[in-house]
């Protein structure tokens with residue numbers, strides 16, 4: 001039985017207290033396998049994700065980006081350390097509570113959209129509210145789809161939408177419940193460059209206008225430059241952090257890690 005001790009505050013420059021953080025990781029270790037073949041995918045990651053901010057996680061292949069995203073989102077368990085979403089220490093939750101927390105307080109955007117083909121765009125977006133038995137707020141829905149440029153596409157099914165439109169539907173679906181944090185795993189990976197940039201531009205505007213929190217894994221320095229901050233991983237550790245990144249500063253931070 002894991003102890004429900006509250007998560008410790010990481011040391012760092014922000015004195016603003018727990019309510020300023022949508023998500024916090026403290027000394028997170030994740031090991032896959034045991035014995036001589038064990039892989040330490042995360043080797044003591046401490047990071048905080050402030051509310052209302054858009055963070056990109058970058059790093060070389062195998063540096064632990066996806067593992068960190070999955071551990072932060074409660075999709076994978078940690079070997080040691082703590083993860084907090086809002087005020088909840090998710091590493092202390094049993095499976096049932098964790099499932100409910102993921103449903104109610106976390107949003108996901110995947111590379112492959114993951115929309116339900118028989119449902120219209122509108123039905124796909126509203127699905128998380130319907131599954132949680134939560135009321136629909138028509139004004140909030142209208143504002144969100146307008147911000148994402150989807151107002152005239154709501155009656156279309158996924159097969160009748162472009163890739164970029166499908167991913168914007170997936171973004172709307174992730175944001176509609178106003179989760180503590182939205183995790184996006186290579187959200188532009190299946191889009192061409194221009195469509196990917198447009199998606200990121202929409203995502204950035206929504207984050208700025210609604211104060212929601214997004215954590216995105218990407219391999220692309222230009223994609224990362226749409227974020228407010230970049231966390232650079234190397235060998236399962238935080239190697240660098242950049243505020244207000246540009247493609248140039250991101251490339252410069254990654255260059256020493258190229259092997």
Ligand SMILES: Nc1ncnc2c1ncn2[C@@H]1O[C@H](COP(=O)(O)OP(=O)(O)OP(=O)(O)O)[C@@H](O)[C@H]1O
Nearest residue numbers: 032033039041059060061062063064065066067068
């Ligand atoms: N299920 C698993 N079983 C064993 N090892 C794993 C598993 N998942 C990831 N790993 C290992 O953990 C390390 C980190 O993997 P992870 O997928 O998090 O890296 P990444 O930075 O997302 O890589 P990429 O950029 O290539 O997607 C790698 O060495 C990987 O081989």
